[in-house]
Amino acid sequence: MIERTVVIRNRLGLHARPAADFVKTASRFVSDITLGKDGSWVNGKSIMGVMTLAAECGSEVTVRADGSDAEQAVEDLVTCLMKEYVER
Amino acid sequence: MTNRVLRGVGVAPGIVVGAAHVIQWDFPEISRGQIERSEVAVELARLEEALDAVRRSLEDLRERTRQRAGEEDAKIFDAQIMMLLDPEFRAGVETLIRENQLSAERAFEFKTLEMRALWSQSTSYVLRQRVADLGGIQVRVLNHLLGRALATPIRPEGDNRPTIVFTRELTPGLTVQLERESVAALASVEGARTAHAAILSRSLGIPCVMGVVGGLERIRDGMDVIVDGTHGLVILEPTAEEVEAAYAGERLRHELGTKLDEAAGQLAMTTDGRTIELRGNVDLPEEIEPTVNHGATGVGLLRTEFLVLGRTHLPSEDEQSDYFGSVARQFAGKPVLVRSYDLGGDKFPAAFQTGPEANPFLGWRAIRVCLDQPEIFRRQLRAILRARRHGDLRLMIPMVSFIEEIDCTRDLVAQCAAGLAEEGIDAASDIPLGVMIETPAAAILIDQIVARCDFVSVGTNDLTQYTLAIDRGNARLADRFSPHHPAVVQLLERVVDAAHRGGIEASVCGEMASDPLSAFLLIGLGYRVLSVSPPSLSLIRWIIRQVDANGAVVAAEAALLASSTAEVEAILEQALAQYVDLQLLKGGRLPALVGAARLLGSPDRHP
Numbered sequence: 001m002i003e004r005t006v007v008i009r010n011r012l013g014l015h016a017r018p019a020a021d022f023v024k025t026a027s028r029f030v031s032d033i034t035l036g037k038d039g040s041w042v043n044g045k046s047i048m049g050v051m052t053l054a055a056e057c058g059s060e061v062t063v064r065a066d067g068s069d070a071e072q073a074v075e076d077l078v079t080c081l082m083k084e085y086v087e088r
Numbered sequence: 089m090t091n092r093v094l095r096g097v098g099v100a101p102g103i104v105v106g107a108a109h110v111i112q113w114d115f116p117e118i119s120r121g122q123i124e125r126s127e128v129a130v131e132l133a134r135l136e137e138a139l140d141a142v143r144r145s146l147e148d149l150r151e152r153t154r155q156r157a158g159e160e161d162a163k164i165f166d167a168q169i170m171m172l173l174d175p176e177f178r179a180g181v182e183t184l185i186r187e188n189q190l191s192a193e194r195a196f197e198f199k200t201l202e203m204r205a206l207w208s209q210s211t212s213y214v215l216r217q218r219v220a221d222l223g224g225i226q227v228r229v230l231n232h233l234l235g236r237a238l239a240t241p242i243r244p245e246g247d248n249r250p251t252i253v254f255t256r257e258l259t260p261g262l263t264v265q266l267e268r269e270s271v272a273a274l275a276s277v278e279g280a281r282t283a284h285a286a287i288l289s290r291s292l293g294i295p296c297v298m299g300v301v302g303g304l305e306r307i308r309d310g311m312d313v314i315v316d317g318t319h320g321l322v323i324l325e326p327t328a329e330e331v332e333a334a335y336a337g338e339r340l341r342h343e344l345g346t347k348l349d350e351a352a353g354q355l356a357m358t359t360d361g362r363t364i365e366l367r368g369n370v371d372l373p374e375e376i377e378p379t380v381n382h383g384a385t386g387v388g389l390l391r392t393e394f395l396v397l398g399r400t401h402l403p404s405e406d407e408q409s410d411y412f413g414s415v416a417r418q419f420a421g422k423p424v425l426v427r428s429y430d431l432g433g434d435k436f437p438a439a440f441q442t443g444p445e446a447n448p449f450l451g452w453r454a455i456r457v458c459l460d461q462p463e464i465f466r467r468q469l470r471a472i473l474r475a476r477r478h479g480d481l482r483l484m485i486p487m488v489s490f491i492e493e494i495d496c497t498r499d500l501v502a503q504c505a506a507g508l509a510e511e512g513i514d515a516a517s518d519i520p521l522g523v524m525i526e527t528p529a530a531a532i533l534i535d536q537i538v539a540r541c542d543f544v545s546v547g548t549n550d551l552t553q554y555t556l557a558i559d560r561g562n563a564r565l566a567d568r569f570s571p572h573h574p575a576v577v578q579l580l581e582r583v584v585d586a587a588h589r590g591g592i593e594a595s596v597c598g599e600m601a602s603d604p605l606s607a608f609l610l611i612g613l614g615y616r617v618l619s620v621s622p623p624s625l626s627l628i629r630w631i632i633r634q635v636d637a638n639g640a641v642v643a644a645e646a647a648l649l650a651s652s653t654a655e656v657e658a659i660l661e662q663a664l665a666q667y668v669d670l671q672l673l674k675g676g677r678l679p680a681l682v683g684a685a686r687l688l689g690s691p692d693r694h695p
Contacts, residue, residue, distance in 0.1 A: 013214060015215070
């Protein structure tokens with residue numbers, strides 16, 4: 001199992017669009033992916049779960065991947081979390 | 089008298105007088121809850137069929153939105169489609185069907201209610217806003233499973249009044265669907281400016297008020313109502329005077345709209361013959377076309393952050409050169425002022441993240457970063473030098489507070505040009521260099537700056553923030569943050585005077601130039617180049633064409649003697665009122681023009 005913790009940088013946090021990107025990326029991997037914040041964990045392939053975490057700008061989240069492609073998964077998902085979005 | 093005037097938030101401008109139609113898009117009653125064990129397979133199949141059908145209808149709405157409002161708005165439906173197809177959510181519904189022997193509709197309702205409860209209680213404002221997206225899915229799936237059509241407004245025969253729909257919660261899907269039913273205006277109890285449905289109603293041009301409190305239960309189908317999306321009001325059973333006032337308000341809006349349309353394509357010249365160069369601020373590539381089409385005489389601020397944000401690596405020299413070259417070509421021969429990277433703090437690609445700073449606005453950013461990381465800067469300078477073959481590209485550096493920063497930049501430009509020549513790469517041998525005046529230090533040292541550069545451009549938001557020591561993002565101080573503070577006005581004068589004495593161009597590319605009152609002041613102070621966000625181009629062009637430059641000078645001279653923001657504004661308003669109907673400006677101005685500029689990642693540093 002591989003895990004990494006990062007701080008959310010997008011101004012509005014991990015909301016609809018960034019959450020969707022995260023889930024789309026997570027779904028490309030066979031590994032089980034979970035995302036945690038303040039002790040609660042959700043399925044990283046579930047948009048409802050990821051949105052429920054309501055990770056705001058500045059909050060710390062941990063990506064955990066377990067499976068054959070765990071390393072690449074964590075790498076890609078961290079990149080995804082570090083993205084900033086142009087908001088309207 | 090009962091209160092007939094309901095207050096809400098105007099999220100899409102426009103005033104409509106019409107007949108109310110209440111849509112109860114509330115969730116349908118489910119009578120059949122429990123099922124027999126033998127029915128499980130049938131229920132699972134029903135669920136699958138319903139999810140599939142709703143997915144198709146959402147995809148239809150997405151496509152329709154894309155055609156009517158563009159790809160960006162269409163993406164709103166992507167989140168809903170993903171929610172609908174969420175594997176974990178679906179597995180939860182299937183488990184309820186299989187193990188608790190619930191009907192497909194009961195199981196789906198149960199799961200969405202669970203989600204809804206969780207999200208509604210969240211302390212996250214953004215998450216609470218997404219409850220409407222959830223509701224949109226819930227209502228569609230349940231109605232499909234129950235074989236019921238979604239309620240749509242039906243106008244009685246012979247009633248020609250425009251239809252105004254009232255609903256508890258406005259979902260993006262409902263908004264687009266209602267647009268197809270030629271609904272004239274919308275009002276809802278839930279929701280706010282940032283709701284997806286609000287963004288959509290603005291794009292589709294349907295006046296809309298959200299957050300209407302108290303009174304939805306008093307509205308009956310067919311009741312006469314006014315919805316004022318410009319001011320966020322709903323008036324029930326309006327009096328003749330109120331209807332007249334509504335029509336008058338709407339006339340003002342249209343009148344201003346027509347005037348602005350007429351001004352497009354005309355010279356940006358004051359009534360006494362002073363020509364003002366009107367340029368556009370370009371954040372993103374998609375803003376280039378509207379700016380060119382408007383007839384802007386160049387780009388007064390080409391931001392380069394979008395090349396970096398949301399990526400892990402800095403863009404290559406080729407990529408930047410291609411982008412700058414394409415902008416230069418589209419503005420054939422007109423000046424394009426490229427602002428060098430305004431990065432810093434957390435506005436940095438992941439690979440360059442630094443630790444958090446206690447005071448990012450006073451921290452390591454903009455030109456400070458570029459000069460400390462010359463490899464990053466060099467790549468950008470080489471890209472501009474190469475692209476300058478395609479047009480009049482110029483360079484301006486942000487947040488300057490030391491004269492050395494200008495000298496160092498010049499040296500770097502010279503080194504880059506020499507390097508390119510040595511490598512035999514086709515490129516310009518120099519770039520006109522400008523300085524953004526955003527700090528009091530730069531405004532005070534303006535004579536020394538003018539002596540060393542080719543033009544100056546004022547970033548008014550930062551100049552105001554640093555001069556007044558007011559964080560422009562602090563909501564508590566928002567009413568004190570104004571570029572009309574006398575100290576800022578005096579610095580603005582100091583800058584333009586020094587530039588003209590030194591024979592160089594002074595422009596304003598800050599948000600200030602997009603405000604009619606401020607534009608009038610800037611013209612009066614002597615600025616001849618204004619650069620504004622693309623949606624404000626028509627308004628400012630029209631203002632320029634209405635005013636007398638000498639009158640503006642007189643007003644600016646009086647403003648320079650004022651001792652408070654209120655005094656400055658009173659002077660400007662009184663003077664501007666000689667040329668334009670302030671009522672028309674206030675009543676007719678679309679709220680969407682104010683602060684509609686996109687926000688980049690935090691802390692945003694729009695000048």
